[in-house]
Each structure stands twice: as C-alpha cells, then as structure tokens.
Amino acid sequence: MAVSSPDPSPGSPGSRSLRVRLLVSGAVAAVAAFGVVMVVPDASAAAGTLGAAAAQSGRYFGTAIAASRLGDSTYSTIAGREFNMVTAENEMKPDATEPQRGQFNFSSGDQIYNWATQRGMKVRGHTLAWHSQQPGWMQSLSGSSLRQAMIDHINGVMAHYKGKLAYWDVVNEAFNEDGSRRNSNLQGTGNDWIEVAFRTARNADPSVKLCYNDYNIENWSYGKTQGVYRMIQDFKSRGVPIDCVGLQTHFTGGSSLPSNFQTTLSSFAALGVDVALTEVDVTNASTSQYAGLTQACLNVSRCVGITVWGVRDSDSWRSGESPLLFDGGGNKKAAYTSVLNALNSAGPIQTTSPTPTGGSTSSPPPTQGTGNRIVGAQSGRCIDVPNASQNNGTRVQLYDCNGQTNQTWTLTSSKQLTVYGTRCLDAAGSGNGSAVQIYSCNGQTNQQWNVNSNGTITGVQSGRCLDVWGTGNGQQVQIYDCSGQANQRFSLN
Numbered sequence: 001m002a003v004s005s006p007d008p009s010p011g012s013p014g015s016r017s018l019r020v021r022l023l024v025s026g027a028v029a030a031v032a033a034f035g036v037v038m039v040v041p042d043a044s045a046a047a048g049t050l051g052a053a054a055a056q057s058g059r060y061f062g063t064a065i066a067a068s069r070l071g072d073s074t075y076s077t078i079a080g081r082e083f084n085m086v087t088a089e090n091e092m093k094p095d096a097t098e099p100q101r102g103q104f105n106f107s108s109g110d111q112i113y114n115w116a117t118q119r120g121m122k123v124r125g126h127t128l129a130w131h132s133q134q135p136g137w138m139q140s141l142s143g144s145s146l147r148q149a150m151i152d153h154i155n156g157v158m159a160h161y162k163g164k165l166a167y168w169d170v171v172n173e174a175f176n177e178d179g180s181r182r183n184s185n186l187q188g189t190g191n192d193w194i195e196v197a198f199r200t201a202r203n204a205d206p207s208v209k210l211c212y213n214d215y216n217i218e219n220w221s222y223g224k225t226q227g228v229y230r231m232i233q234d235f236k237s238r239g240v241p242i243d244c245v246g247l248q249t250h251f252t253g254g255s256s257l258p259s260n261f262q263t264t265l266s267s268f269a270a271l272g273v274d275v276a277l278t279e280v281d282v283t284n285a286s287t288s289q290y291a292g293l294t295q296a297c298l299n300v301s302r303c304v305g306i307t308v309w310g311v312r313d314s315d316s317w318r319s320g321e322s323p324l325l326f327d328g329g330g331n332k333k334a335a336y337t338s339v340l341n342a343l344n345s346a347g348p349i350q351t352t353s354p355t356p357t358g359g360s361t362s363s364p365p366p367t368q369g370t371g372n373r374i375v376g377a378q379s380g381r382c383i384d385v386p387n388a389s390q391n392n393g394t395r396v397q398l399y400d401c402n403g404q405t406n407q408t409w410t411l412t413s414s415k416q417l418t419v420y421g422t423r424c425l426d427a428a429g430s431g432n433g434s435a436v437q438i439y440s441c442n443g444q445t446n447q448q449w450n451v452n453s454n455g456t457i458t459g460v461q462s463g464r465c466l467d468v469w470g471t472g473n474g475q476q477v478q479i480y481d482c483s484g485q486a487n488q489r490f491s492l493n
C-alpha cells in the first residue's frame with residue numbers, strides 16, 4: 001500500500017519534496033529488519049525553479065547578488081524567482097564593511113540582506129578574513145596589530161549580522177596550489193590565524209554555521225585539496241569550531257569538473273562538516289559539467305546546497321566565458337535545464353551516499369522504533385518532559401540527557417513521537433513560535449513528524465522545524481521556519 005504524505009508548507013528544507021510516498025507495507029518490513037526508512041519521490045513533483053527543485057532534497061540553490069544590479073528588473077526578477085539563498089558578491093567583504101578602522105558600513109550588505117530576506121531567501125555571509133579586498137588601512141598592517149584588526153573586524157561584522165545569516169565564509173582562500181599556506185599578510189601574523197578567526201567567529205555568533213571557502217579544491221588528488229583537507233581534519237580533531245567547507249567550483253579560467261569531485265565532497269563531509277558549492281561557474285556553461293557537479297552534490301547528503309556566481313552571463317566576473325545559467329538577455333540556457341532536471345530527479349533527501357574514504361557521509365537514517373533520545377545538535381541536550389509530567393499541554397524542553405522515560409521517544413510508523421506509550425509530541429499550533437508539548441495521541445497531523453536525514457524534525461501539519469532559541473537546561477522547544485541552523489537539528493538515537 002502506498003500512502004501519500006501531506007503536502008507541507010513550501011520553503012522548508014526537504015519540503016515541496018515532500019510530495020513523497022512512504023512505501024509503508026514494504027518499508028515497514030525493511031524498517032523492522034534494517035532500521036531504514038525508504039522515501040521515494042512522487043513523479044508528479046517536478047519543481048519549476050532551481051530553489052524549489054533543490055528544496056525537494058532539503059538543499060538550497062543560491063546566487064551571488066551585486067547590490068548595484070538590484071535596480072535592474074530583469075536581474076531582480078530572475079534572482080527573486082529562481083533562488084532561495086543569496087551571497088553578497090562584494091558587499092560583505094572587509095573593504096566594504098570596514099572602510100576605515102573601527103568604522104563599519106553595512107549599507108550595501110544590508111541592501112542585499114533585506115532584499116533577500118524580504119523574499120524569504122536565506123543569506124550566506126562572504127567573507128570575514130581574506131588576503132584580498134582588504135581596506136587600505138588593513139593592507140598596511142602586520143603582526144599583532146593586524147591580528148587584532150582581524151579579530152575586531154570579525155567581531156564588528158558578526159555582531160551586526162548576529163542571528164541573521166545561515167553561513168559565514170569565515171576564512172577565504174588561505175592556501176597555495178601545492179597545499180601550503182598562502183603567504184599573505186594574515187599568514188604573517190602566525191600560523192594560528194585561521195583557527196583564531198574561527199574561534200572568534202563562534203563566540204561572536206554561535207547560531208551561524210562557520211565555513212572555510214576556497215577555489216581549486218574540487219579535485220581530490222590535487223595538492224591544495226589535500227592541504228585544506230588536512231587543516232579541517234586537524235581542526236575537527238582539536239575541537240576548533242568549523243561547520244562547513246565551501247568549494248567555490250569555478251570551472252572557468254581553464255578549470256573543469258574533475259571525475260573525482262564527488263569523492264572530494266564525501267571525503268570532506270566524512271570529517272563531520274557540511275559541504276557546499278559556493279561560487280559555481282563553468283566555461284561556456286557546459287551542460288554535462290553543470291549536470292555533473294549538481295549530481296555530485298546530490299549524491300552526498302551533507303552537501304547542503306549550490307550557489308552560482310551570478311545570475312546572467314553579463315553579470316559574471318568572467319562574462320567572456322558565458323559561464324552562468326541565464327544568457328545576457330535573461331533567457332534560460334541549456335545548462336539551466338540540465339541543473340533543474342538533475343535536481344528534480346533527486347527527489348527527497350537521500351539517506352546514503354558513497355563513502356570513498358571509509359567514513360559515513362550521510363546523516364544516520366531516522367531510527368524507527370523504541371527507546372530513542374532526541375538530542376539537540378547545538379546543545380547536546382535531550383528533549384525532555386519537565387518533571388516527568390504526563391499532563392496534556394506540558395511544554396517540552398532541553399535538558400541534560402539522563403536516559404529516563406521522560407526523555408525516551410518512540411517514532412511510530414504513523415510518524416508520531418510517543419513518550420510513556422500514551423502521550424505524543426504535539427504542536428500547539430502551526431505558526432512560528434508555536435509551543436511543542438505532550439498531549440494524548442489523537443492521530444492528527446499536528447502530532448506527526450518527519451525525521452529528516454538532514455537532521456531536522458519537521459511537523460507534518462506546519463512544515464516547520466523543531467527549534468530552540470538557546471542551548472541551556474530548560475530551554476523550551478517550539479516550531480519555526482526551517483533555517484538550516486544547528487539549533488534546528490536533532491538526532492534520534
């Protein structure tokens with residue numbers, strides 16, 4: 001028997017997707033045997049824009065936006081229609097945001113931020129510490145003075161955007177082609193400058209994902225790729241805060257899609273970071289390369305999204321190579337269709353992907369059955385019913401995991417999360433901020449939850465994510481628009 005799932009609200013990761021069918025009869029047997037939930041796409045679900053198509057598998061599709069072009073209606077119409085993530089092409093870089101030491105200017109960055117968020121798009125910050133596009137005063141600094149200026153810059157910019165962005169490219173392009181560190185003025189302040197940047201960033205805004213971003217790290221066997229990989233591996237082993245690696249994916253200027261691109265993505269992901277394609281452009285917009293890079297991302301569950309570096313060919317920093325998805329007149333190119341088709345063929349979030357380095361690149365599949373904790377990724381704390389209350393309407397909270405029955409949840413085949421055998425995790429409404437509580441199980445959709453392999457748990461009725469605003473004991477759980485941030489990721493284990 002095939003059962004259609006309800007259609008959740010648009011825009012949430014993994015939503016529109018979400019015309020999915022749980023193959024209940026066969027799948028339940030598989031679940032019982034292997035603990036795997038099988039989800040397949042509904043063939044009727046093909047999405048008509050890049051953003052909607054990517055959202056089917058819980059991913060985003062973004063573009064770089066130049067503030068100076070937003071007044072061009074062809075440009076802004078395409079950008080507003082097709083994408084659901086935005087990167088400021090130049091407006092959040094150090095020369096733009098701190099033109100004089102200690103004097104910050106966010107006018108252009110905010111113009112892009114406001115334009116994007118007014119349209120329901122998310123924003124990726126780019127970039128905080130970089131050898132290029134430094135303001136003149138910074139270029140002339142060195143040693144401890146430059147180190148302090150970098151820290152102050154990170155603090156100043158991140159304070160302005162605190163809680164607002166999905167990702168920050170904290171450090172950009174710090175490596176040479178051979179895998180050694182680039183000999184920049186920042187490197188001259190000491191080899192620890194990158195980890196200091198990341199530690200500063202985490203303290204400045206714990207809610208945003210912190211990324212290292214670079215070009216020419218797409219080929220797994222290339223020296224630079226290996227150099228960056230070793231740094232991420234080192235950071236993860238020593239607890240330096242880093243959440244993601246951005247592979248710029250400029251297949252222009254003589255570069256092209258390497259056959260081992262997926263291996264690179266899955267190898268980085270196996271270190272425990274998200275990966276993203278952050279600045280994609282391809283010489284003459286080769287359809288096979290665009291389809292191939294898209295498919296590589298789709299095949300790696302921790303590849304969270306793809307951003308192209310501009311809207312039309314005429315907007316590109318390499319316009320002579322016609323490298324984007326829309327021509328100068330704003331028409332969709334063949335490469336657009338190849339990307340859209342690849343995204344549409346992916347369907348819902350995949351639960352497995354190749355693991356060339358031996359590590360798992362996938363989030364664990366949802367665990368169906370008894371005895372699970374629901375552990376917050378950001379807090380490490382468990383979803384808990386205060387005082388082991390069984391009263392209907394008791395709001396659930398975060399609390400130190402203790403293995404007791406008031407923290408023990410069972411995911412049923414009808415998508416309920418039950419506690420004590422009789423009570424269900426229940427959304428008291430469907431809007432942002434609605435309380436999440438326990439209530440007698442009644443079979444309604446406000447008591448049904450999708451446990452997604454991107455780590456979110458979304459309400460079937462609302463399409464919104466389980467969410468907490470803090471990490472401490474007693475923080476109450478609510479539902480909120482899915483943002484991709486760590487306070488909305490929970491593992492059922």
Ligand code: G3I
Nearest residue numbers: 064089090126127132133172173215248250279309316317
């Ligand atoms: O706005 C001024 C304009 O007033 C002036 O007349 C003109 C004269 O050259 O310059 C204009 O500024 C240019 C700016 O782009 C806006 O168009 C800068 O010169 C130019 O250097 C700058 O280039 C940017 C480049 O980064 C700088 O490194 C590109 O737009 C931008 O696409 C590019 O983006 C980088 C990523 O940040 C990092 N990865 C590589 C990627 C491509 O180079």
